[in-house]
Amino acid sequence: MRRLLDRVGLASWLDARTGYREAASVMLDEPLPPGTGWFFTLGSILLALLSIQLLTGAFLTLYYAPTPDHAYDSVRFITNLSAGGLVRGLHHYGASFIVIAMVAHMLRVIVFGSYKPPREVTWLSGLALLGLILAFALTGYLLPWDQRAYWATVVTINIARLTPVGGEIVAGIMRGGSSIGALTLTRWYSAHVIFLPAALIVLTAGHMVLMRRQGISGPVRPRSGPHTPFYPRQAARDITMIVLVLAALTAFAWHGTPALEGPADPTDATFIPRPEWYFLGLFQLLKYFPGKWEVVGAMVIPGLAAGVLALLPWIDRGPERDPRRRRAVMLGVTAGVALVVTLTTLGWRDRPVTAASRDTWTLREIGGRPMIQKANCARCHSETGVSEPLEGLPAARGPEWLSSHIIDPEMIAPGLREPPTVLNEREVAAMVAYARRASLQPYPGFTPHIETVGAVFARYCVGCHKIDGDGGKDGPDLSHEGSKHDAATLRRWIVDPELVDPDADMPSFGDRLSSAQLDAVSTYLAARK
Amino acid sequence: MADCADHSLPPGRRRALVVFVNATLALVGGGLSALLGVFTLRLPKGAAGGRWVRAGTTAELKAHEPMARILSVSRVNGWYRERARETVFLVWDGRDSVRAMSATCTHLGCQVQWDGEGKKFKCPCHGGVYGRDGAVLSGPPPRGLDVVEARIDPADASVLVRL
Numbered sequence: 271m272r273r274l275l276d277r278v279g280l281a282s283w284l285d286a287r288t289g290y291r292e293a294a295s296v297m298l299d300e301p302l303p304p305g306t307g308w309f310f311t312l313g314s315i316l317l318a319l320l321s322i323q324l325l326t327g328a329f330l331t332l333y334y335a336p337t338p339d340h341a342y343d344s345v346r347f348i349t350n351l352s353a354g355g356l357v358r359g360l361h362h363y364g365a366s367f368i369v370i371a372m373v374a375h376m377l378r379v380i381v382f383g384s385y386k387p388p389r390e391v392t393w394l395s396g397l398a399l400l401g402l403i404l405a406f407a408l409t410g411y412l413l414p415w416d417q418r419a420y421w422a423t424v425v426t427i428n429i430a431r432l433t434p435v436g437g438e439i440v441a442g443i444m445r446g447g448s449s450i451g452a453l454t455l456t457r458w459y460s461a462h463v464i465f466l467p468a469a470l471i472v473l474t475a476g477h478m479v480l481m482r483r484q485g486i487s488g489p490v491r492p493r494s495g496p497h498t499p500f501y502p503r504q505a506a507r508d509i510t511m512i513v514l515v516l517a518a519l520t521a522f523a524w525h526g527t528p529a530l531e532g533p534a535d536p537t538d539a540t541f542i543p544r545p546e547w548y549f550l551g552l553f554q555l556l557k558y559f560p561g562k563w564e565v566v567g568a569m570v571i572p573g574l575a576a577g578v579l580a581l582l583p584w585i586d587r588g589p590e591r592d593p594r595r596r597r598a599v600m601l602g603v604t605a606g607v608a609l610v611v612t613l614t615t616l617g618w619r620d621r622p623v624t625a626a627s628r629d630t631w632t633l634r635e636i637g638g639r640p641m642i643q644k645a646n647c648a649r650c651h652s653e654t655g656v657s658e659p660l661e662g663l664p665a666a667r668g669p670e671w672l673s674s675h676i677i678d679p680e681m682i683a684p685g686l687r688e689p690p691t692v693l694n695e696r697e698v699a700a701m702v703a704y705a706r707r708a709s710l711q712p713y714p715g716f717t718p719h720i721e722t723v724g725a726v727f728a729r730y731c732v733g734c735h736k737i738d739g740d741g742g743k744d745g746p747d748l749s750h751e752g753s754k755h756d757a758a759t760l761r762r763w764i765v766d767p768e769l770v771d772p773d774a775d776m777p778s779f780g781d782r783l784s785s786a787q788l789d790a791v792s793t794y795l796a797a798r799k
Numbered sequence: 800m801a802d803c804a805d806h807s808l809p810p811g812r813r814r815a816l817v818v819f820v821n822a823t824l825a826l827v828g829g830g831l832s833a834l835l836g837v838f839t840l841r842l843p844k845g846a847a848g849g850r851w852v853r854a855g856t857t858a859e860l861k862a863h864e865p866m867a868r869i870l871s872v873s874r875v876n877g878w879y880r881e882r883a884r885e886t887v888f889l890v891w892d893g894r895d896s897v898r899a900m901s902a903t904c905t906h907l908g909c910q911v912q913w914d915g916e917g918k919k920f921k922c923p924c925h926g927g928v929y930g931r932d933g934a935v936l937s938g939p940p941p942r943g944l945d946v947v948e949a950r951i952d953p954a955d956a957s958v959l960v961r962l
Contacts, residue, residue: 322831329835333877340878347878352841353834498807502816509823516827657873658880 298501303488306504309382310486312375314508315515319368320474322516323406324467326361334413336459338452341415342533349527359523365407367519369548372400380582380603383591384487390583392480397580399473402466404548409462411546415455420534421543423458424450429556432565450536490591532710535668550617551610557620575606631707632740634732636716637724638704641697650679663709672702700728723794726787730779737798745776750798757796761788842877851959854889854899857951860958862893865913865920865931867902872962886910887947887960888920890931899949899960900933906940920944 276282285291302310333351335344348354376396379385385393412423427450431441446453498504535541545553552572559567578585586599593600642648642660651660676698693701716724727737734745751760759770765788767774783791808816854868865888874883886902902910909924919936920929928936933944948961 325831325835329838332839335878343878351838351843353837356834357838496807502813502820503808505820506816509820513823513827658875 298499298505300482300486300500301497302486302500302504303497304493304495305489306486306498307489308507308511309378310488310504311508311511312371312378313481315511316368316371316375317474318512318516319364319371319519320470322360322519323364323368326357326364327463327467329357330361331463336413336455338415338455338534341413341455342530345414345416345530349530355527356520356523359527360519362528363519363522365410366546366548367515368403369407371515372403376400377603377607380599381593382487382490383586383593383596385583386487386586386589386591387583389480389484389487392477392484393583394580395473395477395480397576399470399477401576402470402473406462406466406470407546407548409458409466412455412458413462414530415534417531417534417538417541418543419531420450420536421541422545423454425543425545427454429568432568434565434569487591490593532706533668537669544621547614547618551613554613554617554620630738631714631716632703633720633724633737634700634728634740635703635707635724636721637726637728638700638702639708639713640721640725641693641728642701642704645676645693645701647701660705661708661712663705669702669706672705673698676701676705694729696729696732700725700732703728719790720794722787722790726783726791730782734776748795748798751795752798755796757792760795761792764788764792849962852962854887854949854958854960857891857897857956857958860889860891860897862891863931864915865890865900867913868960870960870962885962887962888913888944889949889958889960891958895951895953897949897951897958898932899947899958901945901947903945904940905942905944906938911944 330348333344333348333354335341345358348358379393379396408426412419427441427444430444431437433440444454444457446457531541544550552568555567555571556564557567559565582599586596588596590596647660650657651663677693727735727741731737731748732741734742736742736747737749755763763770763774763776764778764783765780766778767776768778779788849872852870852872854870860866867886867888869884869886871882872885874881888900888902890898890900892898904911904922904924904927906922906925906927909922911920911922911927911929913919914921918931920931920933922928922938922940925939927938927940929940929944930936933946935943950959951957952959
């Protein structure tokens, strides 16, 4: 190619006007000290990962809509696009890869003593980049606007309120409005796609200019011999490592599209927020500082750690770079790393138990389906009806909206529908639960037996009893009722509790349930061991 | 940068490294471009054919007289669903068949109106004129009004239009 261009003189023509040959030579012929090896590829890996984030992020904005009404549905739309899962996966896991590469790069700099004069400012600019990248991770986490995103942000903003001076002001700036909502989302979105990237590009460029100005620090014991150019030997090392890292990243993105929880629901008190893994250490630290001491875990300790890192070139002052002769620094760093790893592991193991059950359908959700069929929702919500089938509807509608619509469909589209049938509150709640779940994942097809049980449970039992974490607290949890009673006893009990136990508080259901419903419920409960 | 020429690399090895670096860069760049190209260009196709929408009953229509009906149809655009209003003209033959035509002028997209006295569809923008059957009588339209699939449901004499 180049030879062809040379032959027609185009390359010389272009060079005479742009000076690209000299520019390329400045970029590629960076003189490296002898002994520069594989440890010095970490910065290039970071640069490659950051480029992937910038590229995939820019393309994700083609489809993303930063409003509470559409953010969740637009992310779901992206996930269902050709290559959408992969692009989102690269961006999602890329964030984790950057955190790992960044920590590795920083540890390399510490162990090699590369922050020593004259590279103190390079070190400080690197620390500023670390802060920027954590800010990227934090702001990006909110954007899918699912339960996890919403609640993690609630926690983040509440931590910001702990700031000793002006905490409320900081939290207010982060929140935008008086509560977390549309203004928070647009703020975090512009931070994530405009302000932070601009700062990142400027700081990265500055970091690299400094690196070139001071030169690579090289091995801890300077070797004799001439400097060698970056291209092609070190470039080949860099590119080999980059390809390996990108292959691993692609494998992650290919293997699993990042999970999307249910849409953000500020009224759902049952959701237990958990941060992304790289914040788990901080999350765990907070648990050791209850009440008024919380600010110590949230601000003082992380602040001190950042301060010590920033002052490292002035704490570790001697010219010696060999880690074996800098025992105190190595000991401190090892202790710090051990502490972070321990806290992260503890935070990881301290998982809430309810997290696993969110994949299964609750009885109330199942019971909502026969009710929806009975209420004739399919008259409008079908392939040939005036509206979409329930199963394909956008998931972003909140429970308030859905229940208002179920109670009075006319409210949404006047003039199209028959008068609504009268429903009670529990039936509406079950229908809302079904509609919300069905818009997230296809109905697995439970047997009519389970659907009957679901409808009965959602209509009569759910007020007092809990099954699989859903329901009231006045009566006993029925999740394992089969281990206590057989079907016949349970049936007698439901028909008239006082016949079995004269002191029973539960009302009798013998005259409210049909024989078939009683059979279904009692055999179902008896089977739950 | 003459002081920094890599004398430690034999020319053959240097050439191999150059080829390796450039080829790998090209591969990674090509793969990424392909991925992002597919992501940008391959969008899901909209539902084919549309859905049947009720447009009133034959009792509301006069035989052979075009009647405008404003219908609300649901449109899906990416993640966004909206209800759009669309005007169709229904021409009933007085028995069991109905003809539906889009009110959108085929010239530049204005909405045509039915002139009951002249028995013509007239476009207010650039003077396009169509006959009762939708065929162009005069003016700039390149073709007749677009025909919309329609049928009468024998059960309750309601008119259904596919939009």
